[in-house]
Every structure is written in C-alpha cells, then in structure tokens.
Amino acid sequence: MAAVPTIRAYANFDKDKDVQILRKAMKGMGTDEKALVDIIAYRNNPQRQELKLHYKTCYGRDLVDDIKSECSGNFEKVLLALLDLPPLFDAKCLGAAMKGAGTNENLLIEILCTRTSAQIKAIKVAYKEGFGRNLEEDLKSETKGDFERLLVGLSAAGRDDSDEVDxxxxxxxxxxxxxxxxxxxxxxxxxxxxxxxxxxxxxxxxxxxxxxxxxxxxxxxxxxxxxxxxxxxxxxxxxxxxxNPSEYYADMLASSMKGIGTNEEKLMRCLVSRSEVDLGTIKAVYAAKHGKSLRDTIKGETRGDFENALLALINEQKS
Missing domain, CATH: 1.10.220.10 (Annexin)
Known part of the structure; x- marks a missing residue:
C-alpha cells in the first residue's frame, strides 16, 4: 500500500499573511487557539520553519516562546512538536526517555527501532546540538546487556536504506x-x-x-x-x-487509546511524526483493522483544543 501523508505543503502558502494571523491570535487578552491550529497544523514542516523565521523578523519575537506563554498542557506540546524539525523532536523524545531517575525503555524502542538509518543519523546530530551529549554514550549509561548492544547497534545507523536484496x-x-x-x-x-x-x-x-x-x-x-x-x-x-509500518503505527495508535485513560503523548508523537509520511495510509489500515475510524476514536478519547489539533493533523477537524 502506497504511503499517503495527511499534511502536505500548503498550496497557497503566504508567510506574511500567516505570521500576521499568528501574532493577532496571541496578542492582547486571550488566545485564538483555532487560528493557531489553522496555521500551524495545516502547513508542512519546511513551511513552519519559514514561519518561525519570518515571525521573528517581523515582530522581534520568538514564535515558540509566544506559544509557550499563551498555551498550556498537551495543546502546547503538540504545537511545539510541530514547530520542531523532525530530528530535533525525536532527539527531545530520546532525551526525555533518559532524563532523571529511571529510563523509559518503551520510548527508546519506539524511536530507535522504527527510524531509518538516515533519520537516526540526523537525530544524533540534533541530540548532540540540543543536549551537548553523545546519544550512544547516553544509551550505554542507561541500558545494559543485549538490550544495550541492540540500541547501540541501531544508533550506529549502519543499515542499508535501499531496496537492495542479496x-x-x-x-x-x-x-x-x-x-x-x-x-x-x-x-x-x-x-x-x-x-x-x-x-x-x-x-x-x-x-x-x-x-x-x-x-x-x-x-x-x-x-x-x-x-x-x-x-x-x-x-x-x-x-x-x-x-508493514502502516499497520505498526495503526496498532500503536490503538494501544495509546485503549483501556482506562489515554496515553496522549504517545498519541501525539505518532500523529506528528507520521502526518507528512503515511498517516493517510495509517488511517485506512486503522479503520480496517480496528473497526472504527481514527477520527471517531480520537473524538472519544480527547477533548478541547488538543483534540482539534489532532483532528487537523488527520485532516478531519472537529465540526
């Protein structure tokens, strides 16, 4: 099945108009959360990077800092995740997995076992720039045995990413x-x-x-x-x-919304990371395998501005 994204380059992209809308949405009393979603969630990552730069050029303000001051909770997190370059977002997830007491092994697995060698190479650079540390050394200090050797092997990023078959x-x-x-x-x-x-x-x-x-x-x-x-x-x-990567991510989405409580950060990570890759395909696999549309599941498990942002990422905004 072909990989179909849900977020593509916005055809009528106008960075000057967009930054005006973003500034107005966060200026003065109150915040227009819908306006933030309508711009940030519907532009692809290269366009978002242009918006960050143009926002600072036009207003002498940092778009990320303004969002941090005007938004909160998981709604803030999903907007900030969308504004990160993908390798930096993954690097931050890995850093969070190894921060403080204890290690979130599942999060390490979620990132390192699913990314291509090219993606892991970019993540390592972002990790070094973002944390001033070496990813491999941090993995060695946080894990042990065969699991450590597996993660170190993955972080080496030596897999052939071609379609070569010997x-x-x-x-x-x-x-x-x-x-x-x-x-x-x-x-x-x-x-x-x-x-x-x-x-x-x-x-x-x-x-x-x-x-x-x-x-x-x-x-x-x-x-x-x-x-x-x-x-x-x-x-x-x-x-x-x-x-079948699309089936893997469909199952990941299902597990994040299964049982009592929703793992909203896992849900967000999946939608953000796949929206420009194959989320359209994942939606179809999810519906076929789990007997319910991804839209309906998200609507039943999330609320408010966070829900609206997630629905925008799958191109099915809340009515």
Missing part, C-alpha cells in the same frame, strides 16, 4: 537465525542483531519468508519463544516495521 544471502541468513534460536540450546542474540539490523528492509522481509520455509514457527513466534522483556519487544517492533 539473493545469495537470504537462505543463509534465515538458516543463521534458526540455528541461533530454535536450533540450539539458548539463544545467540548477536546473530539476530547482525541480520535484522545490518540488512536492508527488503532483504530482511525476504529472510522472514525464507525462515518460514525452514521452521514451523514464524519469525515473530521464534522471537517470543527465544527472548523476553525489552529485547523481545525491540525485535518484535523491528519485525512489525519491516513487514
């Missing part, structure tokens, strides 16, 4: 995975890392098919039986993204 190595890679897991006592996690992180996505997909020809288990079933905890979750995330 036919001669497909069967040997599938056999290597089998012999590293099901075919022996114990598990050689390094072989899983070598294949799943070192090969192109197209090659790894072919390896999964070949694995099914030599084992009674799927690669997912093998990972579940051979691994546990954060390492298992990491590899299952990689497999899902390799097989």
């Amino acid at each position: 036919q001669e190595k497909i069967d040997s890679d599938a056999k290597a995975l089998y012999e590293a897991g099901e075919g022996k006592f114990g598990t050689d996690e390094s072989e899983f890392q070598r294949v799943l992180l070192g090969r192109s996505y197209a090659h790894v997909r072919a390896v999964f098919d070949a694995y099914g020809n030599i084992s009674k288990k799927s690669i997912e079933e093998a990972i579940k039986s051979e691994m546990s905890g954060d390492l298992q979750y990491s590899y299952l995330t990689i497999v899902k993204c390799v097989r």
Whole structure:
C-alpha cells in the first residue's frame, strides 16, 4: 500500500499573511487557539520553519516562546512538536526517555527501532546540538546487556536504506537465525542483531519468508519463544516495521487509546511524526483493522483544543 501523508505543503502558502494571523491570535487578552491550529497544523514542516523565521523578523519575537506563554498542557506540546524539525523532536523524545531517575525503555524502542538509518543519523546530530551529549554514550549509561548492544547497534545507523536484496544471502541468513534460536540450546542474540539490523528492509522481509520455509514457527513466534522483556519487544517492533509500518503505527495508535485513560503523548508523537509520511495510509489500515475510524476514536478519547489539533493533523477537524 502506497504511503499517503495527511499534511502536505500548503498550496497557497503566504508567510506574511500567516505570521500576521499568528501574532493577532496571541496578542492582547486571550488566545485564538483555532487560528493557531489553522496555521500551524495545516502547513508542512519546511513551511513552519519559514514561519518561525519570518515571525521573528517581523515582530522581534520568538514564535515558540509566544506559544509557550499563551498555551498550556498537551495543546502546547503538540504545537511545539510541530514547530520542531523532525530530528530535533525525536532527539527531545530520546532525551526525555533518559532524563532523571529511571529510563523509559518503551520510548527508546519506539524511536530507535522504527527510524531509518538516515533519520537516526540526523537525530544524533540534533541530540548532540540540543543536549551537548553523545546519544550512544547516553544509551550505554542507561541500558545494559543485549538490550544495550541492540540500541547501540541501531544508533550506529549502519543499515542499508535501499531496496537492495542479496539473493545469495537470504537462505543463509534465515538458516543463521534458526540455528541461533530454535536450533540450539539458548539463544545467540548477536546473530539476530547482525541480520535484522545490518540488512536492508527488503532483504530482511525476504529472510522472514525464507525462515518460514525452514521452521514451523514464524519469525515473530521464534522471537517470543527465544527472548523476553525489552529485547523481545525491540525485535518484535523491528519485525512489525519491516513487514508493514502502516499497520505498526495503526496498532500503536490503538494501544495509546485503549483501556482506562489515554496515553496522549504517545498519541501525539505518532500523529506528528507520521502526518507528512503515511498517516493517510495509517488511517485506512486503522479503520480496517480496528473497526472504527481514527477520527471517531480520537473524538472519544480527547477533548478541547488538543483534540482539534489532532483532528487537523488527520485532516478531519472537529465540526
């Protein structure tokens, strides 16, 4: 299924008109939140970067600072996320995952296991510029064992991002995975890392098919039986993204709004990061798999200006 975004470059983009609307929305008593959403959520990221610069040029004020002073809560967070360059937003998420006591391993997995090598390279630069620290060193200090080695391997960003498939190595890679897991006592996690992180996505997909020809288990079933905890979750995330990224994100959205309470930050991260990539495709997969439109689910789980901003990102604003 082709990747269809929901947010594209705004055809009638007029940065001068837009910054006037933004300034008026935050000037004086009260804030026009709808005006902020109508501009920020409906421009793509390069256009938002132009708006940040032009706003400062025209008014001698920082657009981000003005939003921080006029907005609050998750509504503020989603606007600020949209104004960040994507690598910086991801870098901030990683920094937040490793800040203070304890580490949010799920957030590390959510970012590092789903981004391309090119994206991770950009994230590392943004992380260094934003925090003055090395991402790999921070990962080493916050994690350990096979999970640490997996995250360090991902942060190395050495995967081939092309569609290259090495036919001669497909069967040997599938056999290597089998012999590293099901075919022996114990598990050689390094072989899983070598294949799943070192090969192109197209090659790894072919390896999964070949694995099914030599084992009674799927690669997912093998990972579940051979691994546990954060390492298992990491590899299952990689497999899902390799097989069908749109389905992975549809499930991620569903999990963020499942049960008592909504994980609004997880919901926001997903919609912001995918809106200019494949959120249109994700919407269709979500409806087909979960039997309810993404719009209706969001309306049932969120409220107010935050809801309006999220609905704008999926191009279905609150009526």
